[in-house]
Amino acid sequence: MNSKIEKLIKQFARLPRLGSRAAGRITLALLQDKTGRAENLANALLDAVHTIRPCPICGVLTDVDAGACEFCRDPSRANGQLCIVRDLSDVWTLEKSAVFHGRYHILGGLLSGVAGTMPDDLNITGLAQRIRDENITEIIFALPNTVEGKTTQHYVISTIDSGIAPRFSELASGVPLGGDLDYLDDGTLSLAFGGRKEL
Amino acid sequence: MNSKIEKLIKQFARLPRLGSRAAGRITLALLQDKTGRAENLANALLDAVHTIRPCPICGVLTDVDAGACEFCRDPSRANGQLCIVRDLSDVWTLEKSAVFHGRYHILGGLLSGVAGTMPDDLNITGLAQRIRDENITEIIFALPNTVEGKTTQHYVISTIDSGIAPRFSELASGVPLGGDLDYLDDGTLSLAFGGRKEL
Numbered sequence: 001m002n003s004k005i006e007k008l009i010k011q012f013a014r015l016p017r018l019g020s021r022a023a024g025r026i027t028l029a030l031l032q033d034k035t036g037r038a039e040n041l042a043n044a045l046l047d048a049v050h051t052i053r054p055c056p057i058c059g060v061l062t063d064v065d066a067g068a069c070e071f072c073r074d075p076s077r078a079n080g081q082l083c084i085v086r087d088l089s090d091v092w093t094l095e096k097s098a099v100f101h102g103r104y105h106i107l108g109g110l111l112s113g114v115a116g117t118m119p120d121d122l123n124i125t126g127l128a129q130r131i132r133d134e135n136i137t138e139i140i141f142a143l144p145n146t147v148e149g150k151t152t153q154h155y156v157i158s159t160i161d162s163g164i165a166p167r168f169s170e171l172a173s174g175v176p177l178g179g180d181l182d183y184l185d186d187g188t189l190s191l192a193f194g195g196r197k198e199l
Numbered sequence: 200m201n202s203k204i205e206k207l208i209k210q211f212a213r214l215p216r217l218g219s220r221a222a223g224r225i226t227l228a229l230l231q232d233k234t235g236r237a238e239n240l241a242n243a244l245l246d247a248v249h250t251i252r253p254c255p256i257c258g259v260l261t262d263v264d265a266g267a268c269e270f271c272r273d274p275s276r277a278n279g280q281l282c283i284v285r286d287l288s289d290v291w292t293l294e295k296s297a298v299f300h301g302r303y304h305i306l307g308g309l310l311s312g313v314a315g316t317m318p319d320d321l322n323i324t325g326l327a328q329r330i331r332d333e334n335i336t337e338i339i340f341a342l343p344n345t346v347e348g349k350t351t352q353h354y355v356i357s358t359i360d361s362g363i364a365p366r367f368s369e370l371a372s373g374v375p376l377g378g379d380l381d382y383l384d385d386g387t388l389s390l391a392f393g394g395r396k397e398l
Contacts, residue, residue: 042244
């Protein structure tokens with residue numbers, strides 16, 4: 001195989017959700033396309049890499065020129081609520097569902113002995129200052145419902161000085177909407193029972 | 200969402216095997232990467248787009264400077280066999296299995312009323328000349344075992360003047376290696392029965 005094509009396939013194959021077969025298909029589609037799709041994609045990628053950086057306050061990716069991101073600049077979002085998430089895709093998911101109208105804080109990962117993610121790898125140094133500056137009254141943890149998510153949540157709470165401590169909350173655990181009990185795992189079922197609501 | 204990120208996700212989502220969720224994950228991984236992966240990918244893509252073209256003889260993607268591709272230049276592949284395939288990924292599949300040592304001819308598609316692929320869209324104008332020039336003695340069709348594949352095969356045979364006609368063959372149909380009869384569709388089973396071999 002041509003070495004340039006091979007190199008391109010290897011680079012695509014290293015991306016999340018792509019294996020070498022899909023990477024081959026994608027490379028072929030791009031190189032055989034006659035509408036300039038490959039060039040457009042490459043240029044859009046270079047443009048984004050050169051002009052997009054994480055917001056210095058919350059970590060959401062935003063234009064370099066903009067300073068703070070769209071969420072941190074929007075005064076209507078200064079409602080005292082701060083939602084702590086793992087990464088930007090969680091922000092997108094929450095925004096799509098339109099359930100939250102406060103500000104975000106992206107940790108950039110979860111504590112994990114297996115993956116070697118330590119407290120220093122998380123974006124938490126400015127968090128206490130943020131809580132004071134933005135008069136945060138409630139911190140909502142929207143982290144994955146896993147051991148890593150819960151460990152990280154406990155750790156983040158422990159780093160926040162009790163003098164400034166706002167209310168903390170986490171997303172409810174239980175049966176998903178449309179979820180059939182037959183298909184639920186024991187862990188979820190146990191959480192759903194423990195958290196049952198009186199009618 | 201930032202408009203540049205949105206644009207990038209849309210472009211990734213249009214690639215084969217990718218939906219908008221996977222495109223979002225990929226965009227995020229590229230933009231958050233600090234090792235220059237995004238820039239390397241974009242540059243490799245631009246480099247390939249500017250220096251790679253289909254071989255004028257067989258259609259395999261190759262360096263612009265090279266003229267003909269690695270297969271058409273290799274004299275050891277001039278064994279009189281020509282394998283007709285739909286696209287370059289089929290060439291890669293056949294090369295990986297190392298079952299074929301002749302030359303290839305890429306049609307670039309299959310005749311299809313549904314997809315609107317007409318004879319003019321196929322790379323067949325130079326085929327008859329090729330058969331003469333390269334002293335082809337056997338044409339092996341390695342097209343998909345579908346209605347479109349068989350229609351295309353019949354059409355290609357009909358365009359080859361009987362004066363120069365070599366032997367034609369197609370890949371065998373039947374039970375795949377390791378295939379359990381339980382999981383076979385009726386069509387394959389019927390082909391396997393029809394083509395049974397005496398022991």
